[in-house]
Amino acid sequence: MIRRFLEWIGRGVLRLLEDLGRFFQMLASTVVWTPRPPYDVAEVLRQMVRVGVNSIPLVMLTTLFTGMVLALQTYNGFARFNAQSLVGAVVSLSLMRELAPVLCALMVTGRVGSAMAAEIGSMRVTEQIDALEALATEPVHYLVVPRVIAATVMMPLLVVLGDVVGMYGGYFVAVQLLGSNPITYYDSSFQYVDLNDFTTGLIKAAVFGLIFSVVACMKGYYTEGGAEGVGRSTTQAVVAASLSILLADFFLTRLLF
Amino acid sequence: MSRAATPRAESATAQKLRVEDLHKSFSGRPVLDGVNLSVAAGESLVIVGPSGTGKSVLLKHLIGLIRPDSGRVFVDGQDLWTLDGVERIAVRKKFGMAFQEGALFDSMNVFDNVAFPLRRSGRSPSQVRARVEECLELVRLPDVATKRPSELSGGMRRRVGFARAIAHKPEILLFDEPNTGLDPIMTDVIAGVILEIRKQMQPTVVTITHHMPSALKIGDRLALLFGGHILYDASPEEFMRTDDPAVRQFVEGRAEGPLTVEA
Numbered sequence: 133m134i135r136r137f138l139e140w141i142g143r144g145v146l147r148l149l150e151d152l153g154r155f156f157q158m159l160a161s162t163v164v165w166t167p168r169p170p171y172d173v174a175e176v177l178r179q180m181v182r183v184g185v186n187s188i189p190l191v192m193l194t195t196l197f198t199g200m201v202l203a204l205q206t207y208n209g210f211a212r213f214n215a216q217s218l219v220g221a222v223v224s225l226s227l228m229r230e231l232a233p234v235l236c237a238l239m240v241t242g243r244v245g246s247a248m249a250a251e252i253g254s255m256r257v258t259e260q261i262d263a264l265e266a267l268a269t270e271p272v273h274y275l276v277v278p279r280v281i282a283a284t285v286m287m288p289l290l291v292v293l294g295d296v297v298g299m300y301g302g303y304f305v306a307v308q309l310l311g312s313n314p315i316t317y318y319d320s321s322f323q324y325v326d327l328n329d330f331t332t333g334l335i336k337a338a339v340f341g342l343i344f345s346v347v348a349c350m351k352g353y354y355t356e357g358g359a360e361g362v363g364r365s366t367t368q369a370v371v372a373a374s375l376s377i378l379l380a381d382f383f384l385t386r387l388l389f
Numbered sequence: 390m391s392r393a394a395t396p397r398a399e400s401a402t403a404q405k406l407r408v409e410d411l412h413k414s415f416s417g418r419p420v421l422d423g424v425n426l427s428v429a430a431g432e433s434l435v436i437v438g439p440s441g442t443g444k445s446v447l448l449k450h451l452i453g454l455i456r457p458d459s460g461r462v463f464v465d466g467q468d469l470w471t472l473d474g475v476e477r478i479a480v481r482k483k484f485g486m487a488f489q490e491g492a493l494f495d496s497m498n499v500f501d502n503v504a505f506p507l508r509r510s511g512r513s514p515s516q517v518r519a520r521v522e523e524c525l526e527l528v529r530l531p532d533v534a535t536k537r538p539s540e541l542s543g544g545m546r547r548r549v550g551f552a553r554a555i556a557h558k559p560e561i562l563l564f565d566e567p568n569t570g571l572d573p574i575m576t577d578v579i580a581g582v583i584l585e586i587r588k589q590m591q592p593t594v595v596t597i598t599h600h601m602p603s604a605l606k607i608g609d610r611l612a613l614l615f616g617g618h619i620l621y622d623a624s625p626e627e628f629m630r631t632d633d634p635a636v637r638q639f640v641e642g643r644a645e646g647p648l649t650v651e652a
Binding site for chain 1: 449452454474478479481482484485486488489490492493494495505506509511553554557563
């Protein structure tokens with residue numbers, strides 16, 4: 133009984149270490165292959181559309197409601213000690229520094245990361261990745277590099293949009309629904325925010341984009357075992373990428389602020 | 390280890406491919422257990438054997454898709470695994486490989502699939518178009534260029550796979566089970582296409598199959614792989630004449646004999 137429990141823990145640790153090794157290996161070969169020709173600009177743009185443009189509605193909805201809830205919650209709380217005038221500052225600071233990057237990254241991971249893992253995974257099990265290699269094309273160069281570039285570039289842009297939409301959501305709730313003074317709200321939204329709050333949010337977003345795309349490509353790349361394996365990789369990609377994003381968020385916050 | 394120190398380097402020029410004492414295991418189970426093999430330039434070798442004996446694994450070793458546990462693979466006298474990654478990719482350009490189910494890129498149509506190796510090597514659009522049409526003609530599929538792989542039958546998919554494999558005019562062609570799971574007529578069409586490719590391009594060919602009539606039709610030499618070794622390696626005539634019990638069992642398709650298959 134105890135032995136089996138220890139074996140179970142040991143297997144888990146081994147799997148974790150294997151995944152970590154593969155993650156850094158994939159990251160390293162992505163970095164090595166990125167500057168090498170031929171440059172597949174069309175594929176990078178195609179991936180940017182998939183990661184970025186097509187995620188716009190999702191990001192807008194996510195941040196709109198986050199901003200609205202945030203305003204609602206803080207208004208109710210702050211009204212207890214007459215600090216309603218600070219609601220705008222709380223909404224904009226927490227959105228820019230924390231909520232927009234993290235929530236957008238989690239949502240885009242679910243939407244795009246899963247698709248990346250499934251697509252590359254099914255290419256693996258149908259020998260399409262072997263075929264790429266047989267055609268003298270490095271799969272990391274052809275498949276992973278454009279996806280990672282697209283995710284790393286598009287995530288900050290999505291977060292800029294998310295910041296704006298979320299702040300509008302907060303403004304709408306505080307001013308239109310709860311009757312705050314629009315001028316006071318607007319002032320407080322920007323008074324306590326400096327450029328640093330904004331840029332660190334974007335740095336986070338870029339790192340999250342890098343993490344989820346590398347994790348998703350890595351999980352897809354090492355898929356084994358047919359259709360079932362593709363399903364497993366996809367699930368694992370979303371779980372592993374989401375956890376890594378939350379973990380990285382803590383350390384980035386320690387580092388950046 | 391320097392490449393110049395390779396023994397028998399001078400004889401390697403005539404030998405397009407050579408495998409020396411190749412060993413490979415997967416999760417502790419040996420699949421290849423000391424395979425020795427060589428293929429001369431322009432020759433067509435067919436590797437036969439029951440399913441699950443590592444024929445595809447051997448083929449993937451030849452092009453360097455799988456790294457051997459021990460042993461060496463030479464292409465034109467160059468040891469594949471003493472090269473660095475970029476040099477190995479350069480060697481791979483000598484190869485064309487057709488996969489079991491075609492392995493076509495399903496995000497692209499047939500034309501783009503066949504054009505893939507041509508575009509990657511930077512040919513002009515008109516050159517690409519001309520060559521793709523030529524290749525599709527050669528595999529007897531002139532009218533499918535705009536179709537998606539999912540719209541094709543199994544036999545068509547494989548022939549598109551052939552067209553993609555020959556597009557960049559490789560010196561060496563590898564066919565992985567080109568006719569497994571096809572009807573008898575398509576099986577013969579496939580063998581005919583391989584013969585036609587040989588006639589037009591004179592490549593070195595290695596084919597894997599367990600279909601004896603095709604093997605006899607396309608092979609200059611037949612090798613029987615079983616239990617991780619090459620058990621028998623001879624011309625088609627000799628292969629059909631020999632008293633070797635393993636060869637007789639395989640050729641006659643009997644369940645009893647030295648070749649034991651996990652049922």
